[in-house]
Amino acid sequence: MKLMRLLCWIMVFCIDVHVKAEETHKEKCDFNRGNCVILAEDGRRVFRSDEILVMLAPRALLEIRNENTVQLVKGDFYIETEQPVKLQTPYAKIWCEGECKGLFSRTAVTLEVKSLDGNWRITRAGEKTVYVVPAGLQVSIGEVAENGQAQMEFPQSLPWVPTIKQWASLYPGKVSEFKPELEKFRQVWREAVEAVSVLHQTVATRAVASHEAEVEQARRQRLAQLREDQGLRNLFRDKNP
Amino acid sequence: MPLILYMRLTSFLCFILVMMLGWMQLYSRAREIFNGTSEIKAEIGHLKSTTAHERIAMALEREQFLEFRQNVATLMPDVLKSKGLGEEGYPYRSLASSISRSEAELVRQTIAKTLFERAKDNFRQEKFPKAIHGFHQIIDHFGFTPYVADSYFLLAESHFKQNELEACTGVIQEMVELFPHHELTGFALVRLGRIYQVQNRNEEAIEIFKTVMRSFPQRDVAAQAKASLKGIDL
Structure with a gap:
């Protein structure tokens, strides 16, 4: 029996076991000290600190530059924060007062912000105005245009299916934890869709009214010009009968 | 009696099997060491990690350049208004066109x-x-x-x-x-x-x-x- 045990031990010793360790090669990153880079390679990767939780999609890259500032460099991110952490890109700065959750997609020329919970605050490059993106809405910000301000589109309601797919793929918890969050979000999303449709209607009505006013003014100017031309012609005819 | 014989035979076969595995392992290790495979593997690993670091550094530098470009772009409208006219304003207009x-x-x-x-x-x-x-x-x-x-x-x-x-x-x-x-x-x-x-x-x-x-x-x-x-x- 002893011999058998010995043989088994030798056999086990000889077998070359490779276990793929996910966390072993990762560097430590201290959020408060800054100056560290986090890259998700082929799989998604999570970064947790007291201030923020970031789930990086495969091949996403972020840089923690200094205290409380995270630069989103490229890729998709799911971010949860309860602290005034500042998220930065060349096109906009984003932060949250209170508790927020959101999905962020960063490409070379755009940043897309999808608010899942709380009110995210945004200032775009070249403008000091603070825009609020409540839960259930999304906004896209692009490069700085000729007017010196980053291009930003009107906030829109989140598209349900793509958002949920993206959220599910980056959710840091278990499926059982995700389901109740999703149910809670559905209600928030419904309200946001309704609110935005009303807002869009108001803006569209205002735009139409403004356009109509412009058209009316142009018509008045044209008529005045015509009257002046006619007057000149009459004057010319009177002088040259 | 046949049971003892069977046990002994099994032990012997196990021993032979383990010996064979051991030899194979030893052979493969020795082969890696003496024909330089392990060195090449180590070098490839090192090169891979260097490339990955360089790629990250490049992405960060690109990001910094993009930030700089966007910052300049936010300043350009005012600069063009005050200095972008005429022949003297050409460098500013040229800069604006590139950003x-x-x-x-x-x-x-x-x-x-x-x-x-x-x-x-x-x-x-x-x-x-x-x-x-x-x-x-x-x-x-x-x-x-x-x-x-x-x-x-x-x-x-x-x-x-x-x-x-x-x-x-x-x-x-x-x-x-x-x-x-x-x-x-x-x-x-x-x-x-x-x-x-x-x-x-x-x-x-x-x-x-x-x-x-x-x-x-x-x-x-x-x-x-x-x-x-x-x-x-x-």
Whole structure:
């Protein structure tokens, strides 16, 4: 029996076991000290600190530059924060007062912000105005245009299916934890869709009214010009009968 | 008795198996060490990690440059208002064109226009090789500007003037594919008909002229095609 045990031990010793360790090669990153880079390679990767939780999609890259500032460099991110952490890109700065959750997609020329919970605050490059993106809405910000301000589109309601797919793929918890969050979000999303449709209607009505006013003014100017031309012609005819 | 024999035999076989595994392991390790495979593997690993670090560094540098560019772009409108006018303002306008895409597009349009005017001048002065070079530049590098169709047409004409009939036919064919309803394509097809006429391919020429009359609603094109058709009949 002893011999058998010995043989088994030798056999086990000889077998070359490779276990793929996910966390072993990762560097430590201290959020408060800054100056560290986090890259998700082929799989998604999570970064947790007291201030923020970031789930990086495969091949996403972020840089923690200094205290409380995270630069989103490229890729998709799911971010949860309860602290005034500042998220930065060349096109906009984003932060949250209170508790927020959101999905962020960063490409070379755009940043897309999808608010899942709380009110995210945004200032775009070249403008000091603070825009609020409540839960259930999304906004896209692009490069700085000729007017010196980053291009930003009107906030829109989140598209349900793509958002949920993206959220599910980056959710840091278990499926059982995700389901109740999703149910809670559905209600928030419904309200946001309704609110935005009303807002869009108001803006569209205002735009139409403004356009109509412009058209009316142009018509008045044209008529005045015509009257002046006619007057000149009459004057010319009177002088040259 | 047979049970003890069986046990011993099993132990012996296990021992042999373990020995064999051990030897195989030893052999493979020794092979890796003595033929340099392990060193190459280590080097590949090192190179991979260096490349990954360099890639990250590059992405971060690109990000910093992008940030700088966007910061400059936010300052440009005020700078252009105060300093961007006249000859002295050229460096500021040039900087603005390099940081803002729409400005860059305007610059591209201007370059294309200058090139086109220069090539057209060469065409008028009958410097056809220079004109051909210019039109090719516009077609190859400024494909989305409004001067492309004109460049194709004048390129075909330049080839025709140099008696390069095959090249001329090739350009006209490209025009038919790229701008099938353009007025200049109609004129180019009339030119093609005349080439066929010169080459004594009258039937094909007639067919071309008739097609032009049928397919191009523009009065000038149809009139030219009709006149050319009459010329063949005479």
